[in-house]
Amino acid sequence: MNQGAPPRLARVLLRIVRLGDRRAEIEADLLDLFAERAASRGLRYARRRYYGDVLSLWTSRSARTPSPRATGSRRDPMRELGHDVIYAMRLLRRSPAVVAIAILGLGLAIGVGTSVFTLLNAAALRPTGILDPSAVVRVLRKYDNGLGTSWRYAEYIRLREGTRSATPEAWLREELSFGTTPDGDTSTTSGVIFASGGYLGSLNGRTTLGRVLSPADDRPGADPVVVISHTLWSRTLSSDPAIVGRAIWLNGVRFTIVGVTARGFTGMIDANPAIWAPIATYHVATGGPPLDRNVSATVNVVVRLGSGALDAQARSELNAAAVALATDRTDSSEPLTGVHFIAVGESVNRADAAVFALVMAIVVSVIGLVLLLACVNVTNLLLASAVTRQRELGVRVALGASRWRIVRQLMTESLLLGLAGGACGLLFTVWLVPVLARIARVPGAIDLDPNLRVYLFLGLTSILAGLGAGVVPARHAMRDSFGSPLTGSSAQSGSSRRSRSSRSVLVGVQAAASLVLMVVAALLTRGMVRATQVDIGFDARQLLTVNPALARGRYDAAGAKAYWDVALDRVRALPGVQSASLAEFPPFGGGVKVTMFRNARGRYTIYHNDTRADYFATLGLRAVRGRTYTAAEAADRAPVAVISERLAEDYFSGENPVGQSLDRILEGSHATIVGVVSTAITARLGDLGSATIYQPMQDTLGAKMVVRSSGSPEALVQSIRSALHSLDPRARLAITLVSDGLERQLSEPRALATLAGALACLALALAVVGLYGVTAFVVGQRTQEIGVRMALGASHRDVMRLLLRDSLRPVLFGLLAGVAAALLAGRALAGALFGVPPADPLAFGSAILVLVVAATGAVIFPTRRASAVDPAAVLRQL
């Protein structure tokens, strides 16, 4: 995606090196080096060296601003802190395995939290970049019983004419094909805001390069110009500093770039565009009639209000203009009663805002829960090691260390852990954010690069997690070291029955949660594999779809039919074309028309598709009963229908549906069923029982052509394009392979399985960490008991068996609860499993096996260490 840009991870790393006031200069130096190396030795080399250079900045200290050196005074707090840090590091290095697990656990949790926060931040929290959002308001139309956002363009002109003390600005959004060459790939689309000339100015739009649009750009006949967003510039156009003055093509029409917006400026929050163009160029780019004569296009209106009296005057003028519009209106739509103002960024629909708040609350609490679990686990781990440290702390207290000094030492240790976890989390975030963005289908225009707020979140959670994980062990160690210094025999103090049972519950809950996640991941993975084997009912490999997107403004029904008649003839005459037909919804083309309802079988979905008669032959669908409709029936718009085999089975079990009325399936339909064709999945892969009703196509304006090739379909793309180009040079032909659409369908289960797998690994890792910590702690406290047992004749094996049984019991309870919960989760997921049974024994079996093996592994190490205790040494201590 960012061809020609330095690697993302390295840029993130660079952003967090301390460079002081030399940052701008050094960053520019690195970019110079990168560009030079990319030009002379290629991109790969340049990227590798960029990494090296960034890392060298981390390690070479004198490149950064020199830090003031600590003075030599004995009670210098900075110096003491330094000692604490060094001491803590030494301690942590002494038990690398425990520390690594703790850091990894914290890192995974912080990473997941930060990734979700990054998406939320980008999608919702990131400000619009408008400097004074309160001064800009949207103008809505007010009815007797509601509000509306859209104005006809003619109405907007009247509003503008009727307002003297402010200038209302208009905008509308379109999705257009976008290219950097005149005849490049037309499948890339971009959101384009067509706005009146003063729009960006009224939002206080700022630019990184060039200028914003001005009213002069918005005159009829002016050169078509655009301003592009910072995101588009940096992602797609590789931050080319000489971009201003270059051309881009929207729907094949040339536009000149005059500016790049400042980073973070998105304009209106509910319209995150990549490109802004003058509204006067709307009809040029879309091929419709000019806006003032185009009745179907509507615009949104915003206005920058003055202050005080000017504000009130503008409001009343706008209101009066709207009321005047209402009295003129002759059509039957609801009468306007005035205008309503809402602040930019405020949701038009209050219910939306409430739903959003709820989603936020859920997400935040899930993040909180994961973090809490991670903290508790690390706490357990630290507790386990704190047991072994009581002696050391006792010595320090005896030698005169103050209580505060000890607490600070312990806090420093846990903070270090937290920060290391945060660094680990950052790496995890860099990997996870694009994965999550793909699953959540975040549009490409949204800037996902972390900003200051994300780093603050990361830093804060790291510190909180570190401190949170450290508090309990610190308190524990304190109590013991003060209670009985130097004796080291206070091991029982922390193991009251209650705290032990609460730890068991915690272990059980974690085992259950990780089992559920692992089962879900296993099911989704099985589903993904199954998805690649789904029988879609036809051969997709040699199918193409051709979509000329006939513009409603330029074609009527007769015009469209004429276009298609010629187009079909031309395409059929091409060598390598086996057959061609028309359908409203070609296979995996993205669109569907469905009827959804509840019947005896629960939720039921029927797909509708209007086709020409030869569509069935083109796709390769067999007539199972009766016949498909004829070309003559299709031309006469005869009331006939063809249904899929699946639908016939569900509604006419055993009976012959041919000759029956469609009324039996869809109430009020008068069509007669003339045939049943083999079932084909053409819309969603997950919908195995694709119940479809085919009817003759009446209006071909929205039709797409489906072509079956006899050889390779790729070879046909160019010849189809040139055959149809002369028919309508302005139509933007989108030619796609049906197999590509199918592949896109497969990418979704793949992404879901990846995420679930990652989460399951996280849960398992956390559970193992927790279990290890708890076991080590509990077993450590039972050393004396073990010694006594062995002195009384218990063998190693007896002790092992006892300890394993006690440690694994909560895991088994968790396992049982987890299986029950996973059965429910599997049922909820059934729609995404492509026919894998929700209680798939393979998924459950493998998840249980993994959990049991991991849990046993986590328990066996501390247990073995404990059972190796020398009974004589223990007895001597009693």
Place this chain on the structure above:
Amino acid sequence: MKGERLGEFEEFTLLAVRALGDHTYAVPVQRYVEEATGRNVSIGAVYAALARLEAKSFLRSSMGDATARRGGKSKRLYAVTPLGLRTARELHRVRARIWSAIAEGRQS
């Protein structure tokens, strides 16, 4: 600052600044040292050497004018001070003396 010595990498860096004609910046210096020594040199090492040389008063630096090509970011330009030049020459002389002694030793 008298008595300060030059390390090997510092010497290369100092000479590169001189060779590039004074008022050069870190990027050409890095490239020059890399080409002259034939080994990969990280920019961090160059910054470090430049900073040390400046601290020893062998180099002085000033901020250059902003150029449009770097997105308006200005460069830190380095020049060799007379002291730096003297020290480098002295080093070169010492080396030459030793090498010539070696050469004479071989001949005899």
